[in-house]
Amino acid sequence: MTTDALLIELENVTRVYRMGDVHVHALRGVSFTVRQGEYIAIMGASGSGKSTLMNVIGLLDRPTGGSYRIRGTEVNQLSRGKLADLRNREFGFVFQQFNLLPRISARRQVELPLLYAGIAGRRSREMAEAALVQVGLADRIHHRPDELSGGEQQRVAIARALVNRPSVLLADEPTGALDSKTGAEILDLIEGLHAEGLTVILVTHDPRVAQRAQRLIILRDGQIISDEENGRKAVQWMLGDAHEDH
């Protein structure tokens, strides 16, 4: 696996929602590529299409037009079952609201993707526990969500995203529901995983989060208006932009 292998290719991707008679153009021709091992932040105001883009990349949503290839495979032609398999194998999801299942232990949460990967029994337990150790929750393996702090819950969610060794970690506002100190710890954890070779795509509206990424993509009205390596300049501009709004 070479580090600069092309992982994701989007070409003129559009996504149109029909809401009654109104057509909402969430994405209006988005093109970019992601190489193995990149750390990308996607920024934009709410309604800019960043969540839709995230869902399309994560195969939770299909593009209306354009082309989306994962490792050269055109996903538009894949069946629902194949898409489910790709989600399971290639992507790990982390959400703002953690999305843990109620009242089951951290280990069982982390075992969930393994259930659908057909991994069971001791192997599944060991993989889940290893993932929990990796995110620093060795002493929380048998705790249930209501016994964990917000930061710990997000760590469980990250362990769940990691456990099946995906190619890409897709994080949608992973620090949005956390205080700044805990949020920073979660970002440190994600960056540590990136340092070990994981491709990270992170959606945020927080410039301080975004500027830590190696590459910053800024969306506005469903289009990419900026895509640059080490996007500090763009962040400065966004910060200024945000000030003007207020």
Place this chain on the structure above:
Amino acid sequence: MKIIRYLQVALESIAAHKLRAMLTMLGIIIGVAAVLTTMGIGRGAAANITQRIESQGTNLLTISPGARREGGLSQGGGTAGTLTMGDVRALQDKSVHPHLEFVVPSYSANARLAAGSQNAQEAVNGVTAEYAIVRNLTVASGRFLEANEVVQQARVVVLGAQLASDLFGNENPIGLTVRINGEPFRVIGVLKKVGGFGPNNPDRQAYVPISVAQGRLFSAPRHRGEYTVNAIYVQVMSQDLMDSSQQQIEATLRLRHNLRADQDNDFWIFNQASLLETAQSISQTMTIFLGAIGAVSLLVGGIGIMNIMLVSVTERTREIGLRKAVGAHDGDILLQFLIEALVLCLFGGVIGVILAYGVAFVFGQMPAVGFKVVIQPDSLVLALGFSLLSGLIFGIYPAMRATQLDPIMALRSE
């Protein structure tokens, strides 16, 4: 293997939502318990009725006087007064009626019974010694009437259990005197409690020699010079001789009563076996009827399951979305929800069975009911099978709804 893992997921989910699971199961619990107890009550009642009928004597034919006709107008059953002691002797003739084991006449009337300061107005039965055998009566203390007492017109009386305690309380009445319409009678026996019901309840009756009843006690009317009787009880030697015996008795009585071919019988012959048959078919119908009511409640329970499962699908959109995001196929979600419905129904069914046994036990402890709820394995299989089936039928729709949920919408919902 997949099934076993999903079973674990289902159990986990049930354990995580105990209240919801309990509410879902409630319909099935009540449905299964209802089917089992209603069918059990039906069967218990049937067994009880059969046993009560059998307790009044098996292979028993009861002959009673029929309706007298005056100018083509029927005067109603029992008015004819045409059954006489002569008929009884004719039926007792073994050379003509070899299959009739016992032929027992009975002449009864209401009388005032008194012992000390206690009074009672009850039926006094004039019978012969074999009456106890024919009617399956057992003596609790003392003895029943004997043949020589009937011949000698002895003034002795045997009391039903309830009557004895009404007149004498806890005192042992054997050897004591009861006045019947003012005449003194010596108590020679008390019958065991039968637990009968209705106007012919043996527990409330007194038994005296028929010769005394027809003679000085009640002065029974005569027909062609013979004392009349209220009833003749005939015990036939075996069950399969019942019908032929009934025909022979009918022929003898018609001949003795000089009935022409175009005239109806002036007596009734009542067949205990056919009563039993009727009672059994009635209780079978009742059991089916009660079972059907129970089945309806099971159906309602199934719809309840569907309701709550549908609500829970909406409530669990986030969970379903997450499962899809981490790689669950449509089939995985379908299977999970279906297995959950089946597990809930099976649990509910088992709890329903336990509840039904509980109800049966409580029912059996109630003295007023007087019979047991009989839960048989076939109704167990039926009830559990039905609850699993309703889980399958009513679980499929919510499971399909869960499958069709859009994962993004599911994850977005707050």
